[in-house]
Amino acid sequence: MSTVPSLTRATLAKDLRLEWRSKDAINSMLFFSLLVVVIFSFSFDPTAEESRRIVGGLVWVAFLFAAVVALNQTWAREIRNQVLDAYRVSPAPANALFLAKVLGNFIFVTVLQALMTPLFIVFYNLRALGPAYQLPIVAALGTWALVVNGTFFAAMSLRTRSREIMLPLLLFPISIPALLAMVEATGAILTGEFSAKFWIVLLAAYDVVFTIASLFLFGFVLQAE
Amino acid sequence: MLPVGDPSSTLCPAVIVTDLVKQFGRFAALRGVTAEFAPGRLYAILGDNGAGKTTLLRALAGLTPPTRGIISMLGTTDLRSVCGQVGYMAHPSLLYDEMSGMENLGYFARLYDVSNKDQRCAEVIGAVKLDPSLTRPVGQYSQGMRQRMSLARALLNDPKILLLDEPFSNVDLRSAREMVSLLTGLRDAGKTIFVVTHQASLLEGAADEFVWMESGQIVSRSSDLAARLETP
Numbered sequence: 211m212s213t214v215p216s217l218t219r220a221t222l223a224k225d226l227r228l229e230w231r232s233k234d235a236i237n238s239m240l241f242f243s244l245l246v247v248v249i250f251s252f253s254f255d256p257t258a259e260e261s262r263r264i265v266g267g268l269v270w271v272a273f274l275f276a277a278v279v280a281l282n283q284t285w286a287r288e289i290r291n292q293v294l295d296a297y298r299v300s301p302a303p304a305n306a307l308f309l310a311k312v313l314g315n316f317i318f319v320t321v322l323q324a325l326m327t328p329l330f331i332v333f334y335n336l337r338a339l340g341p342a343y344q345l346p347i348v349a350a351l352g353t354w355a356l357v358v359n360g361t362f363f364a365a366m367s368l369r370t371r372s373r374e375i376m377l378p379l380l381l382f383p384i385s386i387p388a389l390l391a392m393v394e395a396t397g398a399i400l401t402g403e404f405s406a407k408f409w410i411v412l413l414a415a416y417d418v419v420f421t422i423a424s425l426f427l428f429g430f431v432l433q434a435e
Numbered sequence: 436m437l438p439v440g441d442p443s444s445t446l447c448p449a450v451i452v453t454d455l456v457k458q459f460g461r462f463a464a465l466r467g468v469t470a471e472f473a474p475g476r477l478y479a480i481l482g483d484n485g486a487g488k489t490t491l492l493r494a495l496a497g498l499t500p501p502t503r504g505i506i507s508m509l510g511t512t513d514l515r516s517v518c519g520q521v522g523y524m525a526h527p528s529l530l531y532d533e534m535s536g537m538e539n540l541g542y543f544a545r546l547y548d549v550s551n552k553d554q555r556c557a558e559v560i561g562a563v564k565l566d567p568s569l570t571r572p573v574g575q576y577s578q579g580m581r582q583r584m585s586l587a588r589a590l591l592n593d594p595k596i597l598l599l600d601e602p603f604s605n606v607d608l609r610s611a612r613e614m615v616s617l618l619t620g621l622r623d624a625g626k627t628i629f630v631v632t633h634q635a636s637l638l639e640g641a642a643d644e645f646v647w648m649e650s651g652q653i654v655s656r657s658s659d660l661a662a663r664l665e666t667p
Contacts, residue, residue: 224531290532291528
């Protein structure tokens with residue numbers, strides 16, 4: 211009998227293969243993030259100290275908007291040819307599909323971050339004054355928060371007529387606590403003025419709560435008409 | 436009188452639907468369908484557009500939960516517990532355009548936990564008269580090839596019940612006849628097959644029963660296609 215991990219692996223491998231061939235999500239995300247970096251760098255010319263204060267917000271808002279592009283793509287390829295129905299009629303558990311989608315989006319957004327971070331450093335003349343080793347932790351927890359909620363709400367808005375608009379409407383309000391924690395933690399690490407630990411713990415708690423809730427509820431979302 | 440299955444059949448019905456109602460807002464797609472379907476038979480579901488054929492098939496597949504009524508398949512009303520024994524082919528292909536036929540079927544074989552999956556995938560692709568070694572993505576297939584690959588996907592888990600929605604649409608006559616011959620072979624092997632189609636003549640001599648739907652209800656059942664067609 212196929213288990214959730216093996217079905218998650220199979221679905222993730224399928225999604226990575228589809229993305230490798232179409233490059234729909236990664237191209238749109240890269241283009242969008244690149245625009246944000248360039249436009250903001252032309253819009254204001256901050257000193258290095260000012261940059262450290264504002265760049266946390268800038269980076270995460272850019273990644274949040276870019277992630278929405280990927281999240282819409284994830285499910286769009288499942289409703290083309292109604293392939294999602296093939297999954298729904300199979301005995302495979304809903305959780306395996308959800309986890310595979312979350313992991314896939316996590317990989318896409320992480321790749322985007324890896325490509326965009328050097329650009330942010332160059333354009334905004336950044337250097338961490340606090341414990342820099344905490345930055346990857348904040349990035350991983352923050353990205354997980356975005357993609358767990360995003361994948362769930364993208365699935366919810368799948369059958370709505372204007373899903374591209376519906377997703378941000380559902381996702382952004384519920385992501386505010388996570389976004390606040392990401393921005394504050396990043397700012398704290400870059401400026402070194404205060405500890406980021408509280409915000410990292412908050413982010414971890416947010417991830418745990420929303421991952422469990424999404425896993426619990428996704429079956430209903432998948433089987434809904 | 437309620438339309439029920441062959442009374443001479445002593446076998447337990449493969450599918451029983453009782454007072455099945457499906458509402459989409461104010462529109463009732465199914466209006467109290469009650470019927471029994473014996474195992475090992477090929478049923479052709481016929482009717483005009485909007486008669487409720489596809490909704491009935493989707494309800495049997497577990498994709499459209501009924502507003503009211505009961506569906507029992509293979510002796511249980513818990514359709515989820517028997518979904519591994521049901522094959523479903525929809526009007527769209529239910530395949531990923533960017534992957535080849537083997538890659539598509541390989542993925543779906545994992546979902547059904549099919550053993551010897553490569554061998555089984557090649558077997559069903561061969562059964563629908565396609566080449567398993569074809570590496571080009573399904574998106575580049577002709578419509579007819581896509582239909583046949585879609586049928587192969589439905590056969591992958593060796594289902595006891597096969598639900599096919601318009602399997603012959605956009606398929607040339609020779610291929611359609613080959614598909615009918617494949618279906619009769621499967622029926623003879625004991626599978627219960629439901630085929631929603633507008634091309635009833637293709638199933639003449641192959642289907643055990645023609646089930647006519649109108650306005651969300653089963654209005655007639657007959658083993659003779661001509662009998663209904665002659666009725667004004």
